Amino acid sequence: MIQSDTITKELDVYAIRQQFPALNRQVKGQPLVYFDNAATTQKPQVVIDALVDYYTNYNANVHRGIHTLAEEATAAFEASRDAARQFINAGSREEIIFTRGTTEGINLVAYTWGRKNIKAGDEIIITEMEHHSNIVPWQLLCEEKGATLKMIPQQDGVLLLDEYKKLLSSRTKLVSVVHVSNALGTVNPVEEIIKLAHQAGALVMVDGAQSSVHLDIDVQAMDCDFFAFSSHKVYGPTGIGVLYGKKQLLEAMPPFQGGGEMIKEVTLEKTTYADLPYKFEAGTPNIGDAVVLKTALEFVSKIGKEKIRNHETELLAYATEQLVQLPGVRVIGSAAHKVSVASFVIDKVHPQDIGILLDNRGIAVRTGHHCAQPLMHCFGIPGTIRASLAMYNTKEEVDKLIVGLEKALKMLL
Amino acid sequence: MSDQKTIQEIENEIVEEFSLFDSWDDKYEYIIDLGKKLPVLEDKHKLDENKVRGCQSTVWLVADSVDGKVIFKADSDAVIVKGLISMLIRVLSGHTPDEIIQANLGFIQKIGMTTHLAQTRSNGLLAMVKQMKNFALAYKIKNTMSHGERSAETKSN
Numbered sequence: 001m002i003q004s005d006t007i008t009k010e011l012d013v014y015a016i017r018q019q020f021p022a023l024n025r026q027v028k029g030q031p032l033v034y035f036d037n038a039a040t041t042q043k044p045q046v047v048i049d050a051l052v053d054y055y056t057n058y059n060a061n062v063h064r065g066i067h068t069l070a071e072e073a074t075a076a077f078e079a080s081r082d083a084a085r086q087f088i089n090a091g092s093r094e095e096i097i098f099t100r101g102t103t104e105g106i107n108l109v110a111y112t113w114g115r116k117n118i119k120a121g122d123e124i125i126i127t128e129m130e131h132h133s134n135i136v137p138w139q140l141l142c143e144e145k146g147a148t149l150k151m152i153p154q155q156d157g158v159l160l161l162d163e164y165k166k167l168l169s170s171r172t173k174l175v176s177v178v179h180v181s182n183a184l185g186t187v188n189p190v191e192e193i194i195k196l197a198h199q200a201g202a203l204v205m206v207d208g209a210q211s212s213v214h215l216d217i218d219v220q221a222m223d224c225d226f227f228a229f230s231s232h233k234v235y236g237p238t239g240i241g242v243l244y245g246k247k248q249l250l251e252a253m254p255p256f257q258g259g260g261e262m263i264k265e266v267t268l269e270k271t272t273y274a275d276l277p278y279k280f281e282a283g284t285p286n287i288g289d290a291v292v293l294k295t296a297l298e299f300v301s302k303i304g305k306e307k308i309r310n311h312e313t314e315l316l317a318y319a320t321e322q323l324v325q326l327p328g329v330r331v332i333g334s335a336a337h338k339v340s341v342a343s344f345v346i347d348k349v350h351p352q353d354i355g356i357l358l359d360n361r362g363i364a365v366r367t368g369h370h371c372a373q374p375l376m377h378c379f380g381i382p383g384t385i386r387a388s389l390a391m392y393n394t395k396e397e398v399d400k401l402i403v404g405l406e407k408a409l410k411m412l413l
Numbered sequence: 414m415s416d417q418k419t420i421q422e423i424e425n426e427i428v429e430e431f432s433l434f435d436s437w438d439d440k441y442e443y444i445i446d447l448g449k450k451l452p453v454l455e456d457k458h459k460l461d462e463n464k465v466r467g468c469q470s471t472v473w474l475v476a477d478s479v480d481g482k483v484i485f486k487a488d489s490d491a492v493i494v495k496g497l498i499s500m501l502i503r504v505l506s507g508h509t510p511d512e513i514i515q516a517n518l519g520f521i522q523k524i525g526m527t528t529h530l531a532q533t534r535s536n537g538l539l540a541m542v543k544q545m546k547n548f549a550l551a552y553k554i555k556n557t558m559s560h561g562e563r564s565a566e567t568k569s570n
Contacts, residue, residue: 028437350491352470353445357493360437368469382471382490411442412492 011303011311017392019044030362033397038182038210038341038388039366040232043296047236050295054288062287063261063278077287080294081277084242087297088208088227089218094276095250097243098290102209103133105228105243106176108280109205110137112253113226114174120146123171125202127152127159127188128378129181132371134207138176152177154378157184157333161192168200175204179211183370183384184333185316185341187215194223203249209233213390214312214339216305219244231289236296240289243280250276257282308391312340315389319398326405332384340389343370346405349412351385357408363401420512423504424520431524440525441493448496454488465537465544470494472537476548481556482507483549487541497526497538505545510556513549518542 017023022042025032034042054076060069062077081096090096099105114137118124124138128151135149142149148171152164168175175197180187194204205226208217212229219227226245232238245253255262255273259282264272273279300308319342323329328347346354355367368383369376376383387401418426434440458475465472470491477484485506489495504520505513521527521538 350470352491353493357441360441383469407438411438411445 009307009310011307011391013311013392013394016303017394019046020392021045021048023392027362027364028360033361033363033393033400035387035389035393035397035401036364036366037390037393038185038233038370038386040238041213041235041390042392043237044235044299046299047292047296050292051237051288054291059288061284073287073291076291076294077285080290080292083294083297087217087301088212088229088242088244089220090244091220092247095244095247097245097250097277097280098285099228099241099243100239100286101230101232101241102207102228105226105241106134106205106207107137108243108256109226109228109245110141112256112280113203113249114138114141115144116252116254118142118145118147118173121171122147122173123150123167123169124148125150125152125164125167125172125175125177125197127177128154129157129159129184129186129188129372129375130176130178131182131207131209132373133209134176134178135374138174147173151374154186154375157181157186157335159186159188159193161189161196164193165196168196168202170201172197172200172202175202176207177204178207178209180208180214180339181333181372181375182210182341183372183375183386184335184343185210185338185388186333186335187211187337187339190224191222198223210339213300214305214309225249231293231296234296235299236293237289240286240293242293247276250280253280255282256280259283261285303391309339311391312389312393315393315395315398316340316342318395319387319389319401322398322402323405326402326409328409329405332379332381342387342389343384344386345381345384346409349409351383353412354385354405354408357411358401358404361400361404361407363404365401417507420504420508420516424518427500427504427520428523437525444496444500445492446496447499448489448492448494451488451495451499451502452486454486458486459488465540470537472498472541474498474541474544474548476545476552478552478555482509483513483552485545485548494537498541501538501541501545505549510549510553514546514553 020042023032058069058072060073062074081093085093085096099108118141124142124147126134126138138149150167153160175193177188177190177193179190190206197204203225206224208227208229213234228243230241262274262279262282264274320331323342323344324331330345332343332345351367355365358365366386370386431440454473459473463473463475465474470489472489472494474487485502487498487502489498505516
């Protein structure tokens with residue numbers, strides 16, 4: 001009995017690996033070790049097959065066609081919306097808007113909700129560990145409206161909530177916060193951040209680009225007002241993502257782009273807009289990738305996020321333990337609650353040199369500022385070496401990383 | 414006749430040197446060694462305006478014109494990039510603006526370093542080559558103009 005429990009709780013990483021064809025390839029004559037999963041994940045065969053199946057068998061434009069293919073495509077497209085609703089436990093399918101990805105989701109909120117609601121003297125709060133995609137849209141908005149952008153400071157990769165409380169006031173209209181830091185892996189206490197913001201009368205947008213693949217997302221329990229994530233970081237295709245918004249907020253927001261799909265009736269004098277969620281989906285959507293998002297989300301849910309998380313947490317601990325034993329290695333960010341991201345620097349060595357030499361051994365890591373320059377600035381470093389782990393990574397691969405680093409250091413120092 | 418080697422001759426030399434290496438590790442070890450040996454750029458040149466944009470690492474590049482030839486000096490905080498710059502300097506520095514502008518730099522591909530030429534933000538070799546050619550072009554224009562001024566003066570005399 002105990003044994004069977006263990007089996008169900010443990011992920012069979014070797015069986016999982018077989019489902020990802022890209023992991024079989026060689027890079028520079030060596031088997032690929034892919035540790036750039038926070039940038040994008042590799043795709044399982046079911047996702048690749050589903051994309052081929054869509055274009056092979058039922059490619060058609062959605063929603064208005066009366067023929068069979070259009071009906072099939074529409075049904076699949078809308079089924080994927082339902083799958084996304086379920087994945088983040090939104091209250092209704094009207095609250096699920098298809099976007100190109102997290103970046104577009106944030107921009108949509110800044111452009112429509114922001115332009116309508118933000119006025120001169122208002123304040124928007126973000127954090128020091130934001131990705132540029134959760135900084136720049138708000139900078140643009142604040143510049144246009146004469147509003148002020150403020151940042152919750154962090155220390156060693158942990159947000160300083162006391163400082164956040166001091167920033168909140170009646171001027172605060174929105175708090176937009178990253179759920180999980182892409183550069184460090186820190187899991188931020190969004191529930192508390194949201195509660196405090198709501199007490200101050202502000203809305204909260206959560207950037208779920210990094211969290212949605214690792215954590216169980218329940219937007220209703222979290223009580224966020226907006227939540228955005230990208231398919232390609234959840235083992236799905238690129239170019240498709242989801243914006244969740246509370247229904248009453250979405251209903252009051254003006255449209256994002258004008259065009260087909262988003263209208264009810266158009267005359268030269270006046271246009272009435274379509275109901276949610278179509279009001280925000282102008283033009284022919286990215287149907288193929290949207291359809292396949294369902295396959296990816298179901299793939300993850302079927303394996304189980306808890307099982308995946310256990311595997312990744314164990315792997316991160318294993319990697320961290322070995323990394324800190326290498327001379328000069330300093331892990332950046334010491335948050336207790338982290339997802340499987342090891343971000344580190346090495347004394348007297350530029351991250352780029354490490355990245356090049358690891359690639360030479362078929363090991364893919366990310367080096368640089370990770371589109372989070374304000375955060376790097378806080379740490380006083382130009383960038384880090386980031387190994388971000390996924391469900392299909394193994395301890396043997398971590399060993400290869402360590403050997404790769406040892407060899408690189410021998411060459412560089 | 415000058416006994417100075419042409420850009421093409423230097424490129425050929427580098428290709429030949431690299432042909433002796435059996436493995437990528439050997440190639441990179443050599444490039445790292447070149448990087449370590451490249452003279453350090455004086456701090457007075459390490460200014461924002463001398464930074465080459467488009468590199469993940471910081472690269473400073475300065476140029477001077479001596480007797481109609483362009484002399485390059487450069488530095489970087491990443492050693493592999495420094496090694497690559499060192500090769501570019503060896504090939505291009507000390508030649509006339511026209512020679513530099515026309516250089517095709519085929520050696521980069523021949524020694525297998527094309528990946529560093531890719532149009533991405535993560536590596537700056539392409540940005541460096543562009544910047545070196547821009548300097549050469551600027552000196553060419555400057556030389557033509559001062560030459561033009563001189564001829565104008567001669568005429569008025």
